[in-house]
Amino acid sequence: xxxxxxxxxxxxxxxxxxxxxxxxxxxxxxxxxxxxxxxxxxxxxxxxxxxxxxxxxxxxxxxxxxxxxxxxxxxxxxxxxxxxxxxxxxxxxxxxxxxxxxxxxxxxxxxxxxxxxxxxxxxxxxxxxxxxxxxxxxxxxxxxxxxxxxxxxxxxxxxxxxxxxxxxxxxxxxxxxxxxxxxxxxxxxxxxxxxxxxxxxxxxxxxxxxxxxxxxxxxxxxxxxxxxxxxxxxxxxxxxxxxxxxxxxxxxxxxxxxxxxxxxxxxxxxxxxxxxxxxxxxxxxxxxxxxxxxxxxxxxxxxxxxxxxxxxxxxxxxxxxxxxxxxxxxxxxxxxxxxxxxxxxxxxxxxxxxxxxxxxxxxxxxxxxxxxxxxxxxxxxxxxxxxxxxxxxxxxxxxxxxxxxxxxxxxxxxxxxxxxxxxxxxxxxxxxxxxxxxxxxxxxxxxxxxxxxxxxxxxxxxxxxxxxxxxxxxxxxxxxxxxxxxxx
Amino acid sequence: xxxxxxxxxxxxxxxxxxxxxxxxxxxxxxxxxxxxxxxxxxxxxxxxxxxxxxxxxxxxxxxxxxxxxxxxxxxxxxxxxxxxxxxxxxxxxxxxxxxxxxxxxxxxxxxxxxxxxxxxxxxxxxxxxxxxxxxxxxxxxxxxxxxxxxxxxxxxxxxxxxxxxxxxxxxxxxxxxxxxxxxxxxxxxxxxxxxxxxxxxxxxxxxxxxxxxxxxxxxxxxxxxxxxxxxxxxxxxxxxxxxxxxxxxxxxxxxxxx
Numbered sequence: 001x002x003x004x005x006x007x008x009x010x011x012x013x014x015x016x017x018x019x020x021x022x023x024x025x026x027x028x029x030x031x032x033x034x035x036x037x038x039x040x041x042x043x044x045x046x047x048x049x050x051x052x053x054x055x056x057x058x059x060x061x062x063x064x065x066x067x068x069x070x071x072x073x074x075x076x077x078x079x080x081x082x083x084x085x086x087x088x089x090x091x092x093x094x095x096x097x098x099x100x101x102x103x104x105x106x107x108x109x110x111x112x113x114x115x116x117x118x119x120x121x122x123x124x125x126x127x128x129x130x131x132x133x134x135x136x137x138x139x140x141x142x143x144x145x146x147x148x149x150x151x152x153x154x155x156x157x158x159x160x161x162x163x164x165x166x167x168x169x170x171x172x173x174x175x176x177x178x179x180x181x182x183x184x185x186x187x188x189x190x191x192x193x194x195x196x197x198x199x200x201x202x203x204x205x206x207x208x209x210x211x212x213x214x215x216x217x218x219x220x221x222x223x224x225x226x227x228x229x230x231x232x233x234x235x236x237x238x239x240x241x242x243x244x245x246x247x248x249x250x251x252x253x254x255x256x257x258x259x260x261x262x263x264x265x266x267x268x269x270x271x272x273x274x275x276x277x278x279x280x281x282x283x284x285x286x287x288x289x290x291x292x293x294x295x296x297x298x299x300x301x302x303x304x305x306x307x308x309x310x311x312x313x314x315x316x317x318x319x320x321x322x323x324x325x326x327x328x329x330x331x332x333x334x335x336x337x338x339x340x341x342x343x344x345x346x347x348x349x350x351x352x353x354x355x356x357x358x359x360x361x362x363x364x365x366x367x368x369x370x371x372x373x374x375x376x377x378x379x380x381x382x383x384x385x386x387x388x389x390x391x392x393x394x395x396x397x398x399x400x401x402x403x404x405x406x407x408x409x410x411x412x413x414x415x416x417x418x419x420x421x422x423x424x425x426x427x428x429x430x431x432x433x434x435x436x437x438x439x440x441x442x443x444x445x446x447x448x449x450x451x452x453x454x455x456x457x458x459x460x461x462x463x464x465x466x467x468x469x470x471x472x473x474x475x476x477x478x479x480x481x482x483x484x485x486x487x488x
Numbered sequence: 489x490x491x492x493x494x495x496x497x498x499x500x501x502x503x504x505x506x507x508x509x510x511x512x513x514x515x516x517x518x519x520x521x522x523x524x525x526x527x528x529x530x531x532x533x534x535x536x537x538x539x540x541x542x543x544x545x546x547x548x549x550x551x552x553x554x555x556x557x558x559x560x561x562x563x564x565x566x567x568x569x570x571x572x573x574x575x576x577x578x579x580x581x582x583x584x585x586x587x588x589x590x591x592x593x594x595x596x597x598x599x600x601x602x603x604x605x606x607x608x609x610x611x612x613x614x615x616x617x618x619x620x621x622x623x624x625x626x627x628x629x630x631x632x633x634x635x636x637x638x639x640x641x642x643x644x645x646x647x648x649x650x651x652x653x654x655x656x657x658x659x660x661x662x663x664x665x666x667x668x669x670x671x672x673x674x675x676x677x678x679x680x681x682x683x684x685x686x687x688x689x690x691x692x693x694x695x696x697x698x699x700x701x702x703x704x705x706x707x708x709x710x711x712x713x714x715x716x717x718x719x720x721x722x723x724x725x726x727x728x729x730x731x732x733x734x735x736x737x738x739x740x741x742x743x744x745x746x
Contacts (some may be wrong), residue, residue: 029718050499066511079702085503137724138715161717184713184721191725196636222726225669230632240507247695251688262714265651266687268570268707269726272694277702283632283665284703294503298510302517374652446595 003148004334006346009357012332022158026329029157033320036263037371043265044255054252055375058311061210062242062301068210068243069292075213079275082290088295089119089263095291096121096202096235097128097217103287105130105199105233107193111217111224112136113204113313114152115237115293117336118349121202133194135223137187144171150330150338152259158329191223201227201285205238206313207253208290211246214274215290218257218267234285240292241310253313257362261316296349305384309345311374317377318368324361333358340368344381352389359385369445426477433471445470508686559650559683560734566653570709571638571722571732576680579737583677584618586733590675591640593620599672599729600639607643607664611678611741616642629663632670641667641727642675644741648683649690649731655707656690665703674707674727680736 004012016022024084041047061068073083083417086092094195100108108130110116118459122143123131131321134143138155138440144167149155161180168174174186207216215236217224228234244253258264277284300306319325319339330338335346335355343358419426439445446455446467455463462468474482498600545672557565564574575590577583594601602624606612630638641662647656655676659665684690694704711726722728 007534025717032718063515065515066508069508069511085501085507087503087506091503135725136715137713142716156715156716157718159716161719164716180716180719180721183716184724188724194638196633212695214700220712221724222669223724225705226725228670229665240511247700248688248691251691254687264570265566266654266706266708268708268710268712272700272704272706274700274702278660282702283659283663292507294507294510298507298514300514301511302514304518307518392624 001371004331006350006355009332009334009361009398012334013328013361016328021160022329023327025158025160026326029151029154030320030326033153033261033316034264037317037320038263039259040259040265044259050252050255053374053377054140054373055311057244057249059308060375061245062241062310065240065243065298065301068245069104069240071202071210071244072208072213073292075210076215076275076290077213079213081213081275081290084289084291086291086293086295092237092291092293092295093124095123096237097100097130099233099235099289100125100130100200101128101197103233105231106196107198108132108200108202109198109231110134110139111195111203111219111225111227112139112155113202113237114336115204115239116202117149118295119237121291121314127411135191135195135297136219136221137184137229139192140187141167141359144168148331148336148360151319152314152337152339154316158331166467173443178474192245195226195230197425198227198231199440200233200235201225201229201231202235202237205236205242205290205352206257207244207250208238208242209247210243212274214325215245215270216250217271217273218254218269219271220262220264220268222269225271228271228273229284233287233289234273235289235291237291237293238296240294246311257313260313260317260373262369273335276297300348303384305377306348307413308376309341309348309381309406311376312345314341315373317371317373321371323363323365323367332362340378341376341383344378344385347385352385356389359389426475427460429471429475433473436470440470443470444468502620507725512524517522536549554627555651558678558687559685561682562650562685562735563648563653563678564734565646566651567709567730568653568733570653570688571712572653572709574732574734576734576736579735580615580618580740582737583733583735583740585614587642587675587677588619590619590731590733591623594640594673595621603627603638603640605635605638605641605667605671607641607667609644609664609741611663612642612644614739615677632666635666635670638671640669640673640675641669642677643668644677644679645682647690647693648678649687649706650685651685652687652708654687656694656705657705658701659703659705660701665705668705668707669726672723672727673729673731674710675731675733676707677679677740678732678734679739680734681739 009382077083084095086095108125110132122132133305136138139149141156141159141164151157161178167179168186169185170192172186177183203217205215206218254266258267266294275290281380297310300309318341322340325339333342335342337345340362343361346358362382364379364382366379436445444467446463454460560576567574575586591601604616604623606626606628607618608629613628619659644662645655646658646661648654649656657664657668694700694724710728710730711724712720712722712723713724714720
């Protein structure tokens, strides 16, 4: 399941659907996270108010992002942090590799950060000669297996403990075991040595507070505290949208994020880091570098519909709620951010042409919108992106009278004609009832006969995965007229 | 500044300007869509409000359950709910006895508790001297490399939060950033008067300081992970056991709290 791309989404999804073990793991994970989220959210009487407030705060930040960024940067710099700006992934990686090289920081410990997954920082650091180790247990497993995370919150959700045990036996030389506690303590022991030796710690950022220049990072394991406390240099990589105006806003977001992500009232640890230590003899790094990454984010500000993508706090609730993610998991999306939020962010980050399949990986059921702690209207975003893709197809088709756009338009024109004329509707339904006999088998449409099992497109695209329910022998209107009308 | 650094700061200066230009131009471009979109959002919000009005069935489940409880009781319940242990004691002698009890109990387990690291808070050292239990070593604020060899870390805290069972550590006030993190057991001593009811109250106090401390840590229970098959494992990178001794007697230290 390595190195899948968004372009091959259909094939990826089909492969995932055939993977019984993966689907079992996904079923367990998404239903457990979903139940915990619901219990945690309903445990607060003002959950809806909190969501509304969080969204209002984020909308305010995004509408004045330049001013809030300026405030954040000046406060952070005032406290001794050094701020770097990166237009794209390559620039971010160049800055970080440059800092590591200048300071002869050869060993790097990393804590989980979706932003550095987005920039493929590990590959860049390794190419520059650094040793990089992921320290979040899930990310560590993924790194040992040379795979990609499959869930924002639980990166190794697709792997069984048996697979992990085999991996640890092969890579770390432990005796075969199926004891999760033993596997966990192996990771603890192995990684402690890396923490003790590391020159540089790299983390992500959950929130940056404009009022104070503080960065806040949440976690459960303690690896982020170690990453940001032990090495002499701390580099925090942060998307430019992660700003909150005031310190007090944390109350709202710390109530929403852990509950939405894991169903916890509060994650085990929050590190609130404001600049560098003020007394040199204190514990903690000597240097703090904050790398602010754009990488396509500022473009999303250009329309209110796309702008809301930047309100995302990366809780993963929409993944767990999504009937598509629940079946295919994260890898099939072929992108760093999977699930509904991935389907809207990825095309905007890497370009519609490279991820044009993703906005269609949804039934638009709206479950993602319902669970989103910042009320992102993901279905609307998906439709917006689909619209852009369709427009592009039209442009590419140009004057030519073929292409999906034209065919679709033609089909809908006929549809409208039929639906607005009762006599034509009745006639078509009658014709359909006659014709469907040709492709019906055992009272279902899906196989023509025992031997001919596939229908021609476009119907075949639907029936390859499930049966189509045939039209009833008598329509409701006919039954009403002949049987039911008399009983009034 | 080295050459490399000058180059870096130049590109980062360009990048800064470019990013600000991009933010401003895209925001400006969005203005003409805003009015149309506002109506749609209005629509959607009124819809969700109706939905939310229908769902008060489990409202206030965990808040009402102990919101009215006194802070110490509420703190203790919420800490135990996340696998921490809470002991309430009255005054120095009882706190010392509680510490001794915890350590004696740990010595019967794999966690050993033979080598004890302390923060630099004088009250912690005074209490540690009162521990009658026999241990191999007690050290005040060992350095980072040495800390990996210790079994237990003992600290005080600067505040606690009842609604979540959370400890608040300001590591500019006390050298406990690593003592509370590296050893497999963390024992924290909390004054009952330091416990705030809500996170919001604690945040307000943190902010009231003329300057926010450079490192504040919230701790809610022992380190945990569910990264392998969603099976909960306690103690992955941080402490595996978290004990809190709440002192309801006279304060142990003159500088307790912020």
